[in-house]
Amino acid sequence: xxxxxxxxxRRELSWLALxxxxxxxxxxxxxxxxxxxxxxxLTFQDxxxxxxxxxxxxxGLASGLVGTFLLLRKRALLSDAISHAMLPGICAAFVVMALxxxxxxxxxxxxxxxxxxxxxxxxxVTLIRKTARLKEDVALAIVLSTFFGFGIVLLGVAQRLxxxxxxxxxxxxxxxxxxxxxxxxxxxxxxxxxxxxxxAALFKEFGLLCFDAEFGRTQGWPTGLLDATLxxxxxxxxxIGLQAVGLIMMVALLVIxxxxxxxxxxxxxxxxxxxxxxxxxxxxxxxxASALMGAFPAGAIIVLVATLLFVLSLLxxxxxxxVHRSRAxxxxxxxxxxxxxxxxxxxLAEREHHDPKETAASFEDLLAERxxxxxxxxxxLARHIRQGLIRHKGGGYALTRLGYYTAxxxxxxxxxxEMYLIAHADVAPSHVDTGADTIEHVLEPDLIARxxxxxxxxxxxxxxxxxxxxxxxxx
Amino acid sequence: MFLDKPIANKADFGTEHSPDAPLxxxxxxxxxxxxPVLWDVDLDIHKGQLVGLIGPNxxxxxxxxxxxxxxxPRASGTVHVFGKPYEKNRQMVGYVPxxxxxxxxxxxSALDVVCMGLYREVGWFRPVxxxxxxRAREALEKVGMGDFADRQISQLSGGQQQxxxxxxxxxxxxxxxxxxxxxxxxxxxxxxxxxQLLKELKANGRTVIVVHHDxxxxxxxxxxxxxxxxxxxxxxxxxxxxxxxxxKKTYGGRLTLLSEASHAISSN
Numbered sequence: 001x002x003x004x005x006x007x008x009x010r011r012e013l014s015w016l017a018l019x020x021x022x023x024x025x026x027x028x029x030x031x032x033x034x035x036x037x038x039x040x041x042l043t044f045q046d047x048x049x050x051x052x053x054x055x056x057x058x059x060g061l062a063s064g065l066v067g068t069f070l071l072l073r074k075r076a077l078l079s080d081a082i083s084h085a086m087l088p089g090i091c092a093a094f095v096v097m098a099l100x101x102x103x104x105x106x107x108x109x110x111x112x113x114x115x116x117x118x119x120x121x122x123x124x125v126t127l128i129r130k131t132a133r134l135k136e137d138v139a140l141a142i143v144l145s146t147f148f149g150f151g152i153v154l155l156g157v158a159q160r161l162x163x164x165x166x167x168x169x170x171x172x173x174x175x176x177x178x179x180x181x182x183x184x185x186x187x188x189x190x191x192x193x194x195x196x197x198x199x200a201a202l203f204k205e206f207g208l209l210c211f212d213a214e215f216g217r218t219q220g221w222p223t224g225l226l227d228a229t230l231x232x233x234x235x236x237x238x239x240i241g242l243q244a245v246g247l248i249m250m251v252a253l254l255v256i257x258x259x260x261x262x263x264x265x266x267x268x269x270x271x272x273x274x275x276x277x278x279x280x281x282x283x284x285x286x287x288x289a290s291a292l293m294g295a296f297p298a299g300a301i302i303v304l305v306a307t308l309l310f311v312l313s314l315l316x317x318x319x320x321x322x323v324h325r326s327r328a329x330x331x332x333x334x335x336x337x338x339x340x341x342x343x344x345x346x347x348l349a350e351r352e353h354h355d356p357k358e359t360a361a362s363f364e365d366l367l368a369e370r371x372x373x374x375x376x377x378x379x380x381l382a383r384h385i386r387q388g389l390i391r392h393k394g395g396g397y398a399l400t401r402l403g404y405y406t407a408x409x410x411x412x413x414x415x416x417x418e419m420y421l422i423a424h425a426d427v428a429p430s431h432v433d434t435g436a437d438t439i440e441h442v443l444e445p446d447l448i449a450r451x452x453x454x455x456x457x458x459x460x461x462x463x464x465x466x467x468x469x470x471x472x473x474x475x
Numbered sequence: 476m477f478l479d480k481p482i483a484n485k486a487d488f489g490t491e492h493s494p495d496a497p498l499x500x501x502x503x504x505x506x507x508x509x510x511p512v513l514w515d516v517d518l519d520i521h522k523g524q525l526v527g528l529i530g531p532n533x534x535x536x537x538x539x540x541x542x543x544x545x546x547x548p549r550a551s552g553t554v555h556v557f558g559k560p561y562e563k564n565r566q567m568v569g570y571v572p573x574x575x576x577x578x579x580x581x582x583x584s585a586l587d588v589v590c591m592g593l594y595r596e597v598g599w600f601r602p603v604x605x606x607x608x609x610r611a612r613e614a615l616e617k618v619g620m621g622d623f624a625d626r627q628i629s630q631l632s633g634g635q636q637q638x639x640x641x642x643x644x645x646x647x648x649x650x651x652x653x654x655x656x657x658x659x660x661x662x663x664x665x666x667x668x669x670x671q672l673l674k675e676l677k678a679n680g681r682t683v684i685v686v687h688h689d690x691x692x693x694x695x696x697x698x699x700x701x702x703x704x705x706x707x708x709x710x711x712x713x714x715x716x717x718x719x720x721x722x723k724k725t726y727g728g729r730l731t732l733l734s735e736a737s738h739a740i741s742s743n
């Protein structure tokens with residue numbers, strides 16, 4: 001038998017769509033002018049806005065994709081150091097261009113400066129880690145603060161030099177899509193698409209690098225080159241993200257979408273797809289909000305939207321979400337209690353050599369059977385009566401027909417497991433009962449079937465207990 | 476017979492370098508930050524053997540394998556695989572790392588992991604095709620994990636994870652296998668599956684070097700052993716080399732291990 005997961009992915013996506021529902025009414029309120037503007041931006045009716053929004057969306061998509069591997073490579077914080085390390089590069093480029101007599105605000109030049117100092121920052125982290133033999137987090141802290149501090153100094157120099165023009169440099173720190181020119185947005189869109197395409201082409205190679213780089217090396221993969229490529233993509237995405245998101249918050253756009261995606265899936269392909277979607281949606285809503293309200297820093301909105309999606313994923317994620325996990329935990333606890341209760345009723349009758357179908361047990365007898373509180377037992381009994389497994393009988397409780405068959409199954413599994421443990425694990429019979437209790441609740445049908453053949457138990461429905469039951473009347 | 480007296484000295488065994496030996500290590504020294512961890516290792520492994528690599532903790536067993544594959548830089552020495560430098564013949568070597576060396580929470584299925592052993596054949600940029608996936612499934616069947624192909628790897632038991640690693644190396648269809656503690660912390664079913672697998676590999680003329688900890692089972696599992704403690708203490712057929720005297724040399728004053736070892740020997 002082969003268990004194939006076929007519908008898992010689709011269900012995850014529909015859950016994600018559900019999680020996004022709360023955003024729909026916001027867009028649907030076309031009453032006020034604000035809302036209609038919002039709809040207009042979201043539906044790309046205005047050419048300029050369209051380019052800016054699409055550019056930012058692509059940026060989000062690319063960083064969600066690249067961020068997936070950054071996160072799985074356990075280098076999330078490196079991106080923070082890289083983006084902070086870009087400030088001196090930006091300011092130095094401005095100073096150089098202004099001194100050369102041109103305008104200091106040429107975007108290509110500024111971003112080139114950013115990329116160079118970002119790469120220098122990465123190199124500095126590696127250098128400190130290797131030569132000073134310090135831990136990576138220490139190296140990151142040193143590089144991040146030093147480069148940023150140096151950047152602030154250079155920013156002061158630039159402001160003296162370029163007067164009014166240099167004021168725009170600050171938008172690289174916090175991000176501002178409103179000031180974005182059409183050509184800037186096109187540049188972002190193109191490079192984001194390139195970054196995403198490279199990452200998609202190297203999907204399998206990056207997966208191997210992140211999971212088991214050493215094994216990759218034994219296979220002849222140039223893991224050093226792959227690592228460098230991944231870091232280059234991080235630098236690229238960060239550079240084009242500077243204008244929209246700003247260097248302080250760029251790390252969020254790289255790290256939050258993949259972290260959120262992990263709650264929905266256990267499959268790398270889906271994780272990357274969902275992460276890209278979350279990144280793109282953050283870019284969409286963030287830049288739209290910034291286009292509508294020029295005063296709002298776009299970076300902050302983008303990050304907040306991403307965080308909102310993260311929180312929703314944390315709660316509702318179908319694989320690791322809080323709701324899913326606590327429900328699964330509750331179900332397991334209920335299953336365990338149920339098996340204890342049904343088995344208790346069965347064995348109480350068996351001990352007296354009565355027919356478990358007909359015999360009733362008092363509340364006190366049941367309470368003594370296990371270490372449960374009165375309230376727990378009362379709740380469990382009420383639930384079983386609702387489910388038609390247990391009925392009232394003569395002031396006590398008895399199994400219904402359905403309850404009887406369920407109990408037979410539970411007792412049988414329990415005893416098979418006990419016999420298995422005694423036969424194959426050298427466990428003293430007197431110690432079996434507790435171990436069997438904890439494990440039988442998670443036994444799978446195929447293992448039970450194997451146990452049955454192994455113990456050659458095909459005749460009797462319920463094998464006798466391999467150890468004397470508590471208070472058993474000896475015959 | 477090839478040998479009729481116990482060989483306790485590497486010089487007796489390591490001098491004749493056969494040109495086509497599956498693995499031939501010559502004068503290999505490895506150092507971490509100026510501190511040598513392996514001294515002058517000289518080894519010639521014979522084809523079609525199951526070889527146990529044995530020694531106390533910190534003896535450099537994993538390091539020996541890693542240095543042979545260039546994962547740890549060698550300070551000196553050469554490594555040849557079937558007559559050519561390792562780097563030229565690396566596709567002939569299958570590697571099963573220690574289970575703890577990776578994060579099992581990684582979002583991939585057992586099948587995905589096994590496919591990684593085929594990536595080199597798949598080639599750059601291409602996705603893994605059906606043909607390769609079928610081969611990966613076959614490898615999983617071989618280690619008794621066919622039913623778990625689509626499970627996420629964190630949902631597997633330790634023994635099952637170990638078998639996934641074995642399947643990944645098997646899929647590669649190598650001639651020489653390096654296995655780093657495949658028996659560490661596995662259940663009985665997995666231990667049986669691994670032994671079965673080792674026998675099959677041997678029957679097909681493959682050579683396997685296994686880092687092993689359990690001295691009790693050495694005689695039962697391995698044709699020959701390498702006793703290692705920063706240097707090769709002894710190497711040769713198990714029945715000649717796996718002696719109390721050699722174990723004493725290897726394990727030094729670790730008395731508990733020693734008594735365990737002598738118990739293992741006397742019970743045989």
